Amino acid sequence: MAYILTHAEFDTVLQRLKQDYILIGPVRKKNKGKFSDADLITYGQIESLSDLETNGKSQFSAKETIFPPSQTLFYFTEDEYREPKFEPQKRIVFLRACDFNAIKRLDLLFLENGQFVDAYYKRLREKTHFFVFGCEKSYENCFCVSTGTNQCEGYDAFLNFKGEKINLFPSEPFKRYFAGYEENEDILPQFIERNHIQVDIPEGLSTKIYDHPYWDQYGKRCIGCGRCNFSCPTCTCFTMQDIFYRDNKNAGERRRVWASCQVDGFTDMAGGHSYRKQQGERMRFKVMHKIHDFAKRFNMHMCVGCGRCDDVCPEYISFSQCISGLKGVVAHDN
Amino acid sequence: MITNPYLPQPAEIISITKETTTDYTFRLKTDIQPDFGQFVEVSIPKVGEAPISVSNAQPGWIELTIRRVGHLTNELHELKPGDLLFIRGPYGKGFPKEQYRDKSLIIAAGGTGLAPVRNLINYYYQHPGEVRQLSLLMGFKTPEDILFKEDIEKWRSKFQVLLTVDKESPGWSGHVGLITNFVKDAVGENSSASRVIIVGPPLMMKFTSQEFIKYNIPEENIWLSFERKMCCGIGKCGHCRINDTYVCLEGPVFPYITAKNLLD
Amino acid sequence: MSVDTKKIKKNAYRVTKTRGKTCLRVRVPGGHLPSQYLEIIKEIADKFGNGTVHLTTRQGFEIPGIDFSSIEMINQLISPMIVGLEKEIGVPLANGFDKGYPAAGTRNVSACIGNRVCTMANCDTTALAQKIERTIFPNDFHVKIAVTGCPNDCIKAHMQDIGVIAQVEPLYDETRCISCKACVKNCQKVATGALTMGNYKVERDPHRCLGCGECILKCPNAAWTRGNKFYRLVIMGRTGKRNPRLAQTFVQWASEDVVLGVIKNMYKYIDKHIDRTLEKEHVGYIFDRTGYNEFKNVVLEGIQLNPEIRIATFINFHGSIYDSQIIFENVTKA
Numbered sequence: 001m002a003y004i005l006t007h008a009e010f011d012t013v014l015q016r017l018k019q020d021y022i023l024i025g026p027v028r029k030k031n032k033g034k035f036s037d038a039d040l041i042t043y044g045q046i047e048s049l050s051d052l053e054t055n056g057k058s059q060f061s062a063k064e065t066i067f068p069p070s071q072t073l074f075y076f077t078e079d080e081y082r083e084p085k086f087e088p089q090k091r092i093v094f095l096r097a098c099d100f101n102a103i104k105r106l107d108l109l110f111l112e113n114g115q116f117v118d119a120y121y122k123r124l125r126e127k128t129h130f131f132v133f134g135c136e137k138s139y140e141n142c143f144c145v146s147t148g149t150n151q152c153e154g155y156d157a158f159l160n161f162k163g164e165k166i167n168l169f170p171s172e173p174f175k176r177y178f179a180g181y182e183e184n185e186d187i188l189p190q191f192i193e194r195n196h197i198q199v200d201i202p203e204g205l206s207t208k209i210y211d212h213p214y215w216d217q218y219g220k221r222c223i224g225c226g227r228c229n230f231s232c233p234t235c236t237c238f239t240m241q242d243i244f245y246r247d248n249k250n251a252g253e254r255r256r257v258w259a260s261c262q263v264d265g266f267t268d269m270a271g272g273h274s275y276r277k278q279q280g281e282r283m284r285f286k287v288m289h290k291i292h293d294f295a296k297r298f299n300m301h302m303c304v305g306c307g308r309c310d311d312v313c314p315e316y317i318s319f320s321q322c323i324s325g326l327k328g329v330v331a332h333d334n
Numbered sequence: 335m336i337t338n339p340y341l342p343q344p345a346e347i348i349s350i351t352k353e354t355t356t357d358y359t360f361r362l363k364t365d366i367q368p369d370f371g372q373f374v375e376v377s378i379p380k381v382g383e384a385p386i387s388v389s390n391a392q393p394g395w396i397e398l399t400i401r402r403v404g405h406l407t408n409e410l411h412e413l414k415p416g417d418l419l420f421i422r423g424p425y426g427k428g429f430p431k432e433q434y435r436d437k438s439l440i441i442a443a444g445g446t447g448l449a450p451v452r453n454l455i456n457y458y459y460q461h462p463g464e465v466r467q468l469s470l471l472m473g474f475k476t477p478e479d480i481l482f483k484e485d486i487e488k489w490r491s492k493f494q495v496l497l498t499v500d501k502e503s504p505g506w507s508g509h510v511g512l513i514t515n516f517v518k519d520a521v522g523e524n525s526s527a528s529r530v531i532i533v534g535p536p537l538m539m540k541f542t543s544q545e546f547i548k549y550n551i552p553e554e555n556i557w558l559s560f561e562r563k564m565c566c567g568i569g570k571c572g573h574c575r576i577n578d579t580y581v582c583l584e585g586p587v588f589p590y591i592t593a594k595n596l597l598d
Numbered sequence: 599m600s601v602d603t604k605k606i607k608k609n610a611y612r613v614t615k616t617r618g619k620t621c622l623r624v625r626v627p628g629g630h631l632p633s634q635y636l637e638i639i640k641e642i643a644d645k646f647g648n649g650t651v652h653l654t655t656r657q658g659f660e661i662p663g664i665d666f667s668s669i670e671m672i673n674q675l676i677s678p679m680i681v682g683l684e685k686e687i688g689v690p691l692a693n694g695f696d697k698g699y700p701a702a703g704t705r706n707v708s709a710c711i712g713n714r715v716c717t718m719a720n721c722d723t724t725a726l727a728q729k730i731e732r733t734i735f736p737n738d739f740h741v742k743i744a745v746t747g748c749p750n751d752c753i754k755a756h757m758q759d760i761g762v763i764a765q766v767e768p769l770y771d772e773t774r775c776i777s778c779k780a781c782v783k784n785c786q787k788v789a790t791g792a793l794t795m796g797n798y799k800v801e802r803d804p805h806r807c808l809g810c811g812e813c814i815l816k817c818p819n820a821a822w823t824r825g826n827k828f829y830r831l832v833i834m835g836r837t838g839k840r841n842p843r844l845a846q847t848f849v850q851w852a853s854e855d856v857v858l859g860v861i862k863n864m865y866k867y868i869d870k871h872i873d874r875t876l877e878k879e880h881v882g883y884i885f886d887r888t889g890y891n892e893f894k895n896v897v898l899e900g901i902q903l904n905p906e907i908r909i910a911t912f913i914n915f916h917g918s919i920y921d922s923q924i925i926f927e928n929v930t931k932a
Contacts, residue, residue: 029823031824032820032823032824033824034814034815034817034820035713035717035815036713036719036720036721036722036747036764036766036811036824036827037713037721037722040820040823042820059820060819060820068773069773069774069775069776069819069821070772070773070774070775070776073340074340074341074379076379076380079344079379079418081341081342081379081420083338083341109569109570110570113569113570113580113583114568114569114570114580114582114583115568116339116568116569116570117337117339118339118568118570119337119338119339119340120338120340207577207595207597210597225778225780225816225818226776226778226818226819227818227819230776230818230819236570236572237571237572237573238565238566238570238571238572239565239571239573239776239777240382240383240565240566240571241382241777241798242377242378242379242380242381242382242383243380243797243798244380244381245797246796246797249380251380252379252380253380254377254379254380254383256565256571257775257776257777257798258776258819259565259571259572259573259776260776260778260818261572263778266563266573267562267563267573267598268563269561269562269563270384270403270404270405270406270407271401271403271404272403273535273536273561275562275598276598281598285598288577289575292578293575293577293578294578296577296578297578312818
């Protein structure tokens with residue numbers, strides 16, 4: 001069941017949705033790229049369809065819409081704690097299938113790992129609806145087909161951009177916003193079916209490969225900047241920070257910020273001890289989590305094949321090539 | 335309304351015991367009733383939060399033994415009885431006490447590693463019939479670093495206690511040498527039936543485990559307690575993860591057979 | 599043989615060591631040119647010169663070994679290049695484009711490779727050099743101008759009469775900052791130490807900030823992004839027999855309009871104060887006579903200053919002086 005709308009017609013639907021929701025999606029920020037006169041595609045609020053950047057992969061993923069890079073957990077006054085007054089508005093987030101599949105990974109961690117639910121995540125998550133848009137083409141470094149995350153279900157709506165027209169597959173609760181338009185029954189959602197890169201995640205990984213010299217190359221190449229983690233739609237690590245305000249030492253806040261297992265300090269304990277001091281070890285830690293450890297715990301691979309870690313690496317380290325190389329290592333060693 | 339697991343509760347400091355110049359034990363008024371070997375997240379608002387193992391507990395209070403090693407712990411050491419600390423927890427899996435029932439138990443603790451097992455030792459002090467025999471093997475860097483001196487003297491009356499220091503100082507007449515040197519003495523006869531708990535710095539745990547195994551303690555009879563950076567204590571922040579294991583959830587106490595595969 | 603040397607010099611030819619032979623100087627404003635023009639250079643060098651080409655320090659070409667009698671022919675041959683590199687960028691040439699270069703006093707406006715290629719550059723230096731060329735060429739006054747994309751100053755803007763150093767205003771979004779300190783450490787190591795950490799966030803001292811953009815390049819999470827482009831002008835740098843010296847900062851955080859206006863006004867300043875008894879006089883020596891305040895008054899006249907601009911209150915030149923008579927009285931004379 002699909003609606004086939006023109007861009008103008010869909011814009012009308014968006015204006016209706018805006019009565020009830022904030023719209024968030026990838027936007028192109030002119031000249032905000034790292035390099036001069038280069039653009040940055042990242043998540044931001046959109047007012048109309050023209051704001052939505054569907055041509056090009058965003059540098060950062062949709063995860064920041066429900067897990068912000070910096071989030072205040074408490075405000076302090078004297079010896080009192082107060083949670084921020086936080087009643088998020090209902091939102092619709094536009095995202096690609098890989099990122100939508102990544103949200104499932106975030107859910108597993110924040111809502112299901114351990115006995116506690118992460119209240120801050122849940123509050124934003126409950127208010128968020130997802131409109132997934134199909135990829136018209138596979139971008140550089142994408143390998144979502146290999147990770148099986150090119151397809152998805154459970155979205156609030158699915159969109160296929162088809163030149164002048166858009167094929168729209170809203171879920172039941174959202175159909176009322178399409179009132180006045182006709183539903184065509186012959187069309188199904190279309191997912192990207194091929195990437196330029198194919199990755200074969202090796203079976204039989206174990207701690208046996210931890211000491212393999214394979215990781216040494218990354219020790220030499222990686223500069224530990226953390227870009228791969230921050231752009232990753234499935235990385236969820238964070239660090240707590242307590243501060244007091246400079247103009248009032250009796251008041252302050254506790255917040256959490258994104259953390260990177262590649263950046264110095266990730267395992268530092270008071271007293272000076274730390275683990276995984278070499279970048280090669282950190283790369284191994286990250287890679288194993290994405291394609292082995294997470295799945296052992298949650299029965300699905302963490303990596304969704306978006307390839308952003310490759311896109312952003314200043315040292316041209318390729319995650320997909322690392323996995324492919326690992327396959328060779330495992331095959332040779334077994 | 336969602337309950338917020340990050341919300342700490344105020345806890346008044348009842349008393350502070352200066353174990354050494356750098357290690358203070360804080361007794362806090364709280365209803366928290368931790369298992370042996372569990373930890374709590376302790377914070378001073380505006381300064382920071384850290385995981386600290388419970389070093390003693392009774393209904394109505396817990397004790398935390400905290401070494402002054404950084405920003406938060408420096409501030410902690412400035413506090414006085416009557417001041418408030420903030421805690422949440424208890425978290426993690428502690429020692430499987432039922433597995434030690436009627437067994438010979440050896441507890442090897444290095445330095446501040448004695449804190450997480452002190453509560454358990456005190457429990458056995460009060461319930462000496464619960465284990466067949468308890469041997470304590472404790473090592474500190476110097477005599478000045480020895481924690482819980484009064485407890486140790488008390489423990490001597492009921493348990494076999496072997497206290498050693500890495501480096502002696504004038505007036506010390508006890509054992510000198512690393513814990514590993516005394517493992518053989520602690521094990522004694524009939525080792526394969528003994529249970530062993532080892533807590534201390536990573537290298538100490540590694541070499542002490544090897545030593546116990548060398549003297550025929552089966553791997554499955556050994557438990558360790560890990561220490562890691564933890565920002566949440568509840569399996570979210572990711573800092574303590576090793577492989578597919580969250581130390582804050584599945585640990586900090588691990589059977590050796592699990593711990594030996596937790597490679598960083 | 600009769601040659602009007604003044605005339606041929608103005609036409610960008612020179613008197614050379616070899617009697618009867620001249621040498622053509624070809625301008626390449628901004629130092630970046632379509633490769634097709636290299637064929638013209640080659641043709642002139644092969645057919646009329648000695649088969650060699652010299653690459654000048656100012657990013658032009660000099661084609662030596664040309665007979666004075668070939669000048670007219672060569673002016674025809676070079677005309678597509680003058681059209682392409684001068685007319686096309688808006689340089690007005692009153693006498694047409696087939697009579698060779700109309701002036702040679704104001705030298706080629708050179709530029710580093712800029713943001714068309716370099717990751718560190720804060721602007722398209724070639725494009726700006728072309729705008730400057732269009733503003734000042736043709737002109738007989740002996741002036742050297744260069745544009746560089748960042749304070750690394752690869753083009754040696756500090757050796758020019760006016761050096762333009764591109765700046766970027768770094769914008770900080772503390773909600774994206776995850777306290778990795780990459781920018782702070784880097785600024786302290788490679789720039790001016792304008793960044794410090796406070797309460798886990800970055801503080802920037804605007805008076806120490808050079809506008810180099812390193813913080814933006816190093817930020818893994820786009821907490822630092824690019825704001826507006828600005829320029830620092832360094833003035834009166836020179837080499838030469840009298841007292842070579844590095845240029846000093848005249849204005850910083852200036853807009854492009856201010857840059858072009860100041861450069862244009864500098865020609866009025868030269869016209870007003872040049873010593874016409876000399877064959878030529880470099881602007882730096884005029885500056886030494888009139889002092890900074892007169893220079894400042896004339897070049898800023900009628901210019902709409904952007905609000906961010908900062909103007910030097912005084913400039914005190916240092917540098918080696920080879921002729922000790924300039925600073926020591928000759929006591930033996932009496």
